[in-house]
Amino acid sequence: MKKLFIPFFLIFIIFISLYSIQEISPYLQKTHVTPSDNIWDIIYTFETSAAGMPGIESDGVNIYTTTWDDNIFSRYEMDGTYLEDFTIMGVEHIRDMAHDGTYFYGSPASMKIYIMDLDRRYIQT
Numbered sequence: 001m002k003k004l005f006i007p008f009f010l011i012f013i014i015f016i017s018l019y020s021i022q023e024i025s026p027y028l029q030k031t032h033v034t035p036s037d038n039i040w041d042i043i044y045t046f047e048t049s050a051a052g053m054p055g056i057e058s059d060g061v062n063i064y065t066t067t068w069d070d071n072i073f074s075r076y077e078m079d080g081t082y083l084e085d086f087t088i089m090g091v092e093h094i095r096d097m098a099h100d101g102t103y104f105y106g107s108p109a110s111m112k113i114y115i116m117d118l119d120r121r122y123i124q125t
Contacts, residue, residue, distance in 0.1 A: 071087050088121050094114070
């Protein structure tokens with residue numbers, strides 16, 4: 001029994017040391033969050049460039065918001081620092097967005113869904 005304990009113990013130690021190695025995003029900004037177990041707690045906030053921005057999404061590099069009434073997209077750094085406003089020709093009244101790792105998807109509260117490249121500012125057809 002003692003002969004089996006040492007190899008199993010060594011395997012356990014190796015497994016634990018390998019398990020603790022993690023990949024960390026180079027874009028991750030550390031922010032202090034007070035932990036809470038309450039549902040719907042606000043974890044992080046920042047001021048937007050205008051009121052009435054129902055759409056918000058991130059690609060992991062930037063945060064994007066939309067204004068549904070004047071067709072403007074706003075871009076922020078991951079810490080909430082405002083960068084710029086822009087429009088995309090043919091895209092209007094976006095109320096919500098999603099991101100799949102390549103494209104952003106947005107809808108103007110209708111059956112229409114825009115497939116957008118926000119970096120290049122065009123509609124994918």
